[in-house]
Amino acid sequence: MKLSEFVKGLYDTLSTGVSHLFRKRMTTMYPETQDYPTMDMYAYDPKAGVAISGWRGRHYLDMSKCTGCQLCYIACENIAEAIEMIPVPGAAHPQNKKSIYPGVDYGRCVFCGFCVDACPFYALYMTPVAELSEMDRNKLWYTPLDLSKPPPVNPAPRVNMNIDIKRGVHDER
Amino acid sequence: MEPASGRRKVVYQVGGSDGLALVGKLDEVVTKSVGSPLGHIINWGRLYSLWPVHLETGCCSVELGAASGSRWDIERFGVLEAFGSLRQCDLLIVLGTVTRKMMPRLRVIWEQMPEPKWCIAIGACSISGGLYLDSYNVMQGIDQYIPVDVKVPGCPPSTYAIIDGIMLLMEKIRNSDIKGRYLAEEVKR
Numbered sequence: 103m104k105l106s107e108f109v110k111g112l113y114d115t116l117s118t119g120v121s122h123l124f125r126k127r128m129t130t131m132y133p134e135t136q137d138y139p140t141m142d143m144y145a146y147d148p149k150a151g152v153a154i155s156g157w158r159g160r161h162y163l164d165m166s167k168c169t170g171c172q173l174c175y176i177a178c179e180n181i182a183e184a185i186e187m188i189p190v191p192g193a194a195h196p197q198n199k200k201s202i203y204p205g206v207d208y209g210r211c212v213f214c215g216f217c218v219d220a221c222p223f224y225a226l227y228m229t230p231v232a233e234l235s236e237m238d239r240n241k242l243w244y245t246p247l248d249l250s251k252p253p254p255v256n257p258a259p260r261v262n263m264n265i266d267i268k269r270g271v272h273d274e275r
Numbered sequence: 276m277e278p279a280s281g282r283r284k285v286v287y288q289v290g291g292s293d294g295l296a297l298v299g300k301l302d303e304v305v306t307k308s309v310g311s312p313l314g315h316i317i318n319w320g321r322l323y324s325l326w327p328v329h330l331e332t333g334c335c336s337v338e339l340g341a342a343s344g345s346r347w348d349i350e351r352f353g354v355l356e357a358f359g360s361l362r363q364c365d366l367l368i369v370l371g372t373v374t375r376k377m378m379p380r381l382r383v384i385w386e387q388m389p390e391p392k393w394c395i396a397i398g399a400c401s402i403s404g405g406l407y408l409d410s411y412n413v414m415q416g417i418d419q420y421i422p423v424d425v426k427v428p429g430c431p432p433s434t435y436a437i438i439d440g441i442m443l444l445m446e447k448i449r450n451s452d453i454k455g456r457y458l459a460e461e462v463k464r
Contacts, residue, residue: 129348132438182399182406192434209416212430235427235440237447239402239418242428 143253144228146219155229158213161206163249166195170202174217174226180234184210185217190246203246208234229253299409310453320343321391322448323353325441326364328388333371335398335431349438352445366444369423372400375412378420385421393448395440396423398446399430406430443455 130136142156170187178185186204195201204217204226218226231253236242310317329336341355342349350356357363361384373381385394396417399405407413417423424447427440451457 129351130346131351132347132435133442136435183408200450208402208428209426210399210405210408211428212399212406214430231430232436233288234429235425235436236426237443239416239426242402242426248394254316 105180107237125258143230144215145224146215146221148222148224153215153219156214156228157232158228158231159232160208160228160234160244161204161217161249162227162229162251162253163203163246164225165190165193165198165203165246165250166196167223168195168203169223169225170198170200171223172202173220173222174204177216177220181214181216182210182212184208184212188246193246204249205243205245206249207243209239209242306452306454314453317453318449318451321365322445323395325352325354325366325444326357327354327366327368328361328364328384330367330373330384331371332373332377333398333400333431335370335400338417338431338434338437339368339370339395339397342437347434347438349441352372352438353439354441361388364388367392367394369396369401369417369420371398372405372407373414373417375414378414378417381417382420391446391451393424393455394421395425395427395444397429397432397437397440399428402426402428428448433454 142154143162144156144158146152147153147154172187175185175187184207185204186207187202189200189202191201193201193203214227215228218228234242300320329339331339332405341347343354354366365388367385367388369381396402400407400413401417404410404413404415408415414420418426425440425444426437429436447457448455
């Protein structure tokens with residue numbers, strides 16, 4: 103090996119390493135910032151027959167619209183059997199005579215969204231909240247009252263995503 | 276089953292019944308005398324140096340690979356991807372479907388790891404069997420066979436959901452004693 107090639111190789115490695123010090127950071131600092139591309143909820147419009155795109159995380163149940171028709175339960179029956187119809191005695195809504203609402207077992211749910219597609223009364227949505235980890239298996243059961251809590255508007259400060267052809271996806275700072 | 280008040284009752288079984296009672300007593304004394312002054316320091320060292328063993332049997336392993344990449348860098352939390360011997364590791368991450376034939380191997384892996392050790396079950400398959408419900412060869416939840424500390428639901432869970440599960444495990448380690456036993460009833464998130 104010539105001496106000039108050796109020096110050139112050293113220079114190339116060092117310059118590549120040093121140039122990375124002055125580039126933009128690629129890592130999303132997750133607990134402080136979050137980079138949801140959209141905060142829309144996954145929904146389905148049964149009149150138009152169109153699904154509205156969004157993130158598929160935890161469900162959101164509108165208890166003032168749910169009629170207890172069990173269509174979401176039937177849709178889930180042959181997939182994961184995650185949905186159970188649970189009677190909620192305290193909830194007095196006139197459209198739900200039997201007062202039964204869907205509860206979801208997130209240990210079984212695969213987040214396919216077929217229950218949202220099956221609902222003809224605009225009662226089920228899916229929120230972007232996907233951080234559902236628990237220590238106890240029984241806490242993964244979400245009752246209708248848990249599901250009817252609205253999702254946080256913006257769980258973490260959001261950063262804009264930038265798509266670069268050379269570098270891929272990185273944060274805009 | 277949990278008590279009605281929602282608070283978990285912590286039951287310790289220290290030592291054996293006959294000859295090991297004295298050893299158990301000594302063990303308790305040593306644990307208390309070391310744990311009260313040095314417990315926080317030991318736990319601090321443990322929770323920022325989790326070395327995982329991957330049991331990759333399904334598609335959730337792709338998400339853990341993405342989480343350990345440069346975009347979602349779980350090495351920020353000290354989860355070092357050390358693909359060495361599992362006798363040096365203290366965290367078992369089960370990613371994917373565990374079949375009846377895989378379960379003895381999982382049990383062997385769990386027994387080979389040194390104490391203190393923790394386990395995370397990722398994905399619907401390893402938590403409850405998931406889509407393979409009432410199957411003849413898929414285990415309906417690995418928490419019936421080995422102790423699982425944190426369950427991360429999803430099919431597969433997102434990268435940030437996995438990071439959230441690891442952070443929950445770090446909260447658990449912070450509230451443990453020096454033998455790795457969980458003390459606090461509720462962790463506030």
